[in-house]
Amino acid sequence: MTYDIAIIGAGCAGLSLAYQILKNKNINKKIIILDKKSEFKKDRTWSFWKIDEHDFEDCLEKQWFRFNLKFQNQLKLFEKSIYPYQTINSLKFYEKIQSTLNDNFELKLNSNIKTITKQNDIFEIKTENIKIKSKIIFDSRVPKADPGNLYQHFYGYEIETTENYFNEKTVTLMDFNCEQKNGVHFFYILPFTNNRALIETTWLSYLNDLDKKNYIKELETYIQNNLKIKNYNIIREEIGAIPMFRTKSQSDHGHFNIGLRGNINRMSTGYAFPYIQQHSKIIANTIDSLSF
Structure with missing residues (x-):
């Protein structure tokens, strides 16, 4: 056939x-x-x-109307009453x-x-x-990955905590309070509830130094030191690399x-x-x- x-x-x-x-x-x-x-x-x-409009509103994990950006001691909060930020499950x-x-x-x-x-x-x-x-x-x-080109690459945990650590109404779109070398680096938080969120370490850089062990170290350091979360359960992990070139x-x-x-x-x-x-x-x- x-x-x-x-x-x-x-x-x-x-x-x-x-x-x-x-x-x-x-x-x-x-x-x-x-x-x-x-x-x-x-x-x-x-x-x-x-x-x-799209065909997958019934597949939403969550949507938000507020997001923030963080850099050093600065925090900028934004509200979007018309265009929500949506996440598909x-x-x-x-x-x-x-x-x-x-x-x-x-x-x-x-x-x-x-x-x-x-x-x-x-x-x-x-x-x-x-x-x-x-x-x-x-x-x-x-x-196929091309290490010599620019990518947005990331690694994340979806975690669940015993206490309420997250503001479930606000996405942290970019938190730049982290190491900056060989590219642009930030953390990204999607809070699905007050005690469940996806947290990702995200880079805009070449893929030459792509190493899962480094991702894990960055992510766990951020969760413990920046978010002050000591006890959590990892529900799943997510990893990806998006080409930023044609x-x-x-x-x-x-x-x-x-x-x-x-x-x-x-x-x-x-x-x-x-x-x-x-x-x-x-x-x-x-x-x-x-x-x-």
């Missing part, structure tokens, strides 16, 4: 595209979604300023889209892509176990890159979720104009 569309990656970009195709009742294509993960879990949080997002996929879609996990080739206008995708043929590919795999958006074989792989993030900030939604709608609305 040859599929009309293969979507590689069942993360934010891949599933957003699948969802927008599903919403478009004029599209009747056989679509396969491939991902190397073995299961869906809460592995990400996607945060952004809500400027436009990735597991709710995954489950929502999975539950809506119809018989036109096939989802295959445990599918690690080995090679992609093209012959006679048909792509052949080889995984560790199977071969799949498709007329078009949308590829959302995380691009890469080519089309592969050598002619299939289309989406998500971070397709430069669908704002270069100045790294924010991607709203732009992925816009891009997915554009693709879904023009998909019949592509060559099948």
